[in-house]
Amino acid sequence: MKKLLFTSILVAASILTAQTIKGSDTVLPLSQQEAETFMKVNKNARVTVTGGGSGVGLSALIEGTTDIAQSSRKIKFDEKKKLEEKGAKVKEIIIAFDALAVVVNPKNKVSNLTREQLEGIFTGKITNWKEVGGEDLKIVAYSRETSSGTYEFFKEEVLKKKDYMPGIMSMPATGAIVQSIGQTPGAIGYIGLAYLDAKVKAIHVSYDNGKTFVEPSVKTAKDETYPIVRPLIYYYVDKSEATVKPFIDYVLSAAGQKIVSDIGFITK
Numbered sequence: 001m002k003k004l005l006f007t008s009i010l011v012a013a014s015i016l017t018a019q020t021i022k023g024s025d026t027v028l029p030l031s032q033q034e035a036e037t038f039m040k041v042n043k044n045a046r047v048t049v050t051g052g053g054s055g056v057g058l059s060a061l062i063e064g065t066t067d068i069a070q071s072s073r074k075i076k077f078d079e080k081k082k083l084e085e086k087g088a089k090v091k092e093i094i095i096a097f098d099a100l101a102v103v104v105n106p107k108n109k110v111s112n113l114t115r116e117q118l119e120g121i122f123t124g125k126i127t128n129w130k131e132v133g134g135e136d137l138k139i140v141a142y143s144r145e146t147s148s149g150t151y152e153f154f155k156e157e158v159l160k161k162k163d164y165m166p167g168i169m170s171m172p173a174t175g176a177i178v179q180s181i182g183q184t185p186g187a188i189g190y191i192g193l194a195y196l197d198a199k200v201k202a203i204h205v206s207y208d209n210g211k212t213f214v215e216p217s218v219k220t221a222k223d224e225t226y227p228i229v230r231p232l233i234y235y236y237v238d239k240s241e242a243t244v245k246p247f248i249d250y251v252l253s254a255a256g257q258k259i260v261s262d263i264g265f266i267t268k
Contacts (some may be wrong), residue, residue: 018046019067019243023057024149025173026098026192027070027232030263037259038250047247051173054149061235062086067244069235072098072192073149088237095251097266099193099221100154100228103178103200105185110134112213114206115227118158121188124165129186142169142177142189150174153230154190193218194264221266232265 021031028051035047049070057069062082075090083090102118104110110133113121120126122141129137143164144151155161171177174195181187182199193216196202204213207227220226234251236244250256257267 019048019240019247020065021047021049021057021068021070021234022052022060022066023070024054024072024232025051025144025175026072026150026194027095029194030096030232030260030265031070033259033263034251034256035247037255038247041250042246045247053145053147054152055147058235061090061237067236067240068248071149071233071235072230073152074233075235083237088239091236091238091241093234093236093248093252094231094268095234095248096232096257096260096268097221098230098232099216099218099226099266100150100157100190100230101193101196101216102188102190102203102205102228103181103196104188104203105181106198106201107185108134108201110203111201112204112206112210114210115158116209118205119160119162122154122159122164122168123162124168137186140169140184140187141165142171142180142187144174144177144190145170145172150190150192157228157230158190192265193221196264218261218264218266229266 031049035049039045039047054071054073057066057071058075058079060066061069062079080090110129113132117126117132121139126132127139129135129139155164171180174191177189177191178195178199181189202216204215205227206213214220214226216226221229234248260267
């Protein structure tokens, strides 16, 4: 009987240390690596991480089907209100920062674009690369889906809240954007800094009408010369604090922030 009771306590302890993280595809590789190392240090812990977009993660938090919503945008007023209506107080923790990179096919000769030109491209006013100093080639613009925090941040920060062009190529994940742009000569899109690789070329961006163009990097994000930088955030409700705090504390620790740098994001 005592042995059975002891086993039950162990099972209960294991359940208490289990938690789920859901949301932003930008934050996904960071959360996965953080969870993997956290579980190596804490053998009794179980952390499950999935993507789907910031909006999906926050919806799951509202529905009570995830412990942490990982997000690349701020929580919206209506999302916060829904949580408050359920008697939940939402907590916000910035775990890192990200430079949002505008990328094109490596064969594209265009390397510099102003914010105004980016606005023109993604709203459909600029349709050919020759209009911005490139070849006579149709522009194929790629975007994340509307549930993505990256989609919303780019619309607010770069497009200044103007609507994306009708029929823009919406992709379900950042990896799909990288793959598509790598295979399409006239393509352009935007991705988190950690997703940059040889399949795409990062554009130098100007926010001062073409006076200075800055490449996205950890260095330029940290010294604030690159203009498109955003926080990466964990949201949870107050009643889950005891469950999620050990993991969040680990992410914010020196070891956790080293992973932030290793992945390619910017530390707090």
